[in-house]
Amino acid sequence: MREGTLIRRILLAFALLLSAALIPVAAADRDAAVTIDNFTFLPAQLTVAVGTRVTWTNRDDIPHTVRNDAAPPAFRSPPLDTGDHYAYTFRRPGTYRYFCSLHPHMQGVVIVR
Amino acid sequence: MTELSATAVATGTADEPGATRRGALKCMLWTGAAAVWTVTGGVPRSRLIVDAAAQTTDEADTRALRFVQISDSHIGFAKPPNHDTPATLAAAIALARREAADAALMIHTGDVSHLSRDAQFDTAAEIIRGARLDTHYVPGEHDVLQDDGANFFARFMPKAQSGGWYSFDQQGVHFVALNNVQNLKAGGLGSLGPAQLAWLAADLRGRPASQPIVVFAHMPLWTVYADWGWGTEDAEQALTQLRRFGSVTVLNGHIHQIMQKVEGHVAFHTARSTAFPQSPPGSPAGPGPIKTLPAGRLRSTLGITRVASVHGGASLAVIDTPLGA
Numbered sequence: 001m002r003e004g005t006l007i008r009r010i011l012l013a014f015a016l017l018l019s020a021a022l023i024p025v026a027a028a029d030r031d032a033a034v035t036i037d038n039f040t041f042l043p044a045q046l047t048v049a050v051g052t053r054v055t056w057t058n059r060d061d062i063p064h065t066v067r068n069d070a071a072p073p074a075f076r077s078p079p080l081d082t083g084d085h086y087a088y089t090f091r092r093p094g095t096y097r098y099f100c101s102l103h104p105h106m107q108g109v110v111i112v113r
Numbered sequence: 114m115t116e117l118s119a120t121a122v123a124t125g126t127a128d129e130p131g132a133t134r135r136g137a138l139k140c141m142l143w144t145g146a147a148a149v150w151t152v153t154g155g156v157p158r159s160r161l162i163v164d165a166a167a168q169t170t171d172e173a174d175t176r177a178l179r180f181v182q183i184s185d186s187h188i189g190f191a192k193p194p195n196h197d198t199p200a201t202l203a204a205a206i207a208l209a210r211r212e213a214a215d216a217a218l219m220i221h222t223g224d225v226s227h228l229s230r231d232a233q234f235d236t237a238a239e240i241i242r243g244a245r246l247d248t249h250y251v252p253g254e255h256d257v258l259q260d261d262g263a264n265f266f267a268r269f270m271p272k273a274q275s276g277g278w279y280s281f282d283q284q285g286v287h288f289v290a291l292n293n294v295q296n297l298k299a300g301g302l303g304s305l306g307p308a309q310l311a312w313l314a315a316d317l318r319g320r321p322a323s324q325p326i327v328v329f330a331h332m333p334l335w336t337v338y339a340d341w342g343w344g345t346e347d348a349e350q351a352l353t354q355l356r357r358f359g360s361v362t363v364l365n366g367h368i369h370q371i372m373q374k375v376e377g378h379v380a381f382h383t384a385r386s387t388a389f390p391q392s393p394p395g396s397p398a399g400p401g402p403i404k405t406l407p408a409g410r411l412r413s414t415l416g417i418t419r420v421a422s423v424h425g426g427a428s429l430a431v432i433d434t435p436l437g438a
Contacts, residue, residue, distance in 0.1 A: 038399040061192050069299040079258040099299035102254045105342040
């Protein structure tokens with residue numbers, strides 16, 4: 001029993017090491033996250049590489065939107081209720097300012113390099 | 114009283130000793146979900162609809178116009194501190210029926226729904242129909258989340274101009290319904306826009322300065338708190354057109370709490386929500402719902418008790434007097 005437990009633990013440790021080494025590398029280059037809490041985008045400024053998919057998650061009790069301030073907007077989310085997500089993949093370098101079209105004092109920026 | 118956060122406003126009158134001007138607000142407190150407005154001789158007054166003792170001599174004046182304002186029913190919201198917004202809206206409507214049976218009409222200053230969904234609009238319309246009052250709406254930002262508000266306008270504002278604004282007259286009072294919740298700019302406040310301002314100028318042109326004006330819109334038409342977007346960026350252009358009138362009352366919702374201000378002949382009021390309270394401007398909690406407030410506390414702290422303190426005479430009104438008339 002004891003040996004079996006030990007082997008299992010070693011295997012589990014290996015698995016954890018592998019996942020720690022591999023998964024974040026695969027994810028970090030392409031995904032980034034912004035949360036909406038208390039009428040605030042966090043982080044308000046985000047710098048990412050070209051090709052990164054940014055996902056916004058609304059954790060507020062009130063719906064919000066994510067809208068690029070360019071005309072026409074490069075991205076524009078539907079209304080996001082509590083827990084809803086919206087993702088946009090940035091394929092061109094630039095500075096993308098965005099705001100909540102319901103509460104326009106809420107602002108953020110994604111810088112794509 | 115219901116579990117609603119209750120509200121009432123009492124205003125001073127011209128013949129009241131110590132009143133500095135006709136529109137001076139003497140005292141106020143809201144403890145109900147709706148207010149009754151009375152316009153007599155061009156002076157709008159409101160009173161707590163749950164307080165039967167607050168009858169004034171105006172009540173006997175059959176020429177007076179009385180109407181009800183409700184706001185921010187947020188049908189579809191079901192989180193702390195209110196998991197049953199239809200019930201609290203229904204309670205507000207029941208109060209309006211019981212205490213304002215002589216009202217000529219009702220206005221709803223927006224955020225009828227929480228997410229602009231058909232079922233939410235259906236529920237709200239069905240409950241509000243129970244008031245048996247001709248009801249005039251303006252959109253809140255929660256009502257125009259889909260299709261630029263086409264569904265809301267078709268259901269609740271069928272006679273409005275294409276941009277979502279309109280006016281009408283009732284017993285000599287001119288009502289102007291404005292839309293300041295669309296086409297908002299990053300970092301900005303509510304917005305009326307040039308087309309609506311031009312329409313307003315044409316609508317007011319030729320009207321006598323003695324005609325009482327009631328303007329209603331969702332977001333405040335004065336800057337309550339810019340950091341939270343609680344204002345309307347081009348409101349001044351509307352107010353400039355309104356200043357020649359002897360009596361202008363501006364009614365808004367959006368901030369789920371009472372704020373009042375008098376500026377010359379223009380009185381501004383924001384109404385409470387029928388759904389949930391929001392934090393005072395600038396509070397660390399931010400502008401969202403006050404969710405840590407138990408329903409029981411809502412009833413005990415914002416109900417009858419606070420009405421009593423109003424009758425003690427505390428004045429909360431902010432009054433700005435211009436240097437020139």
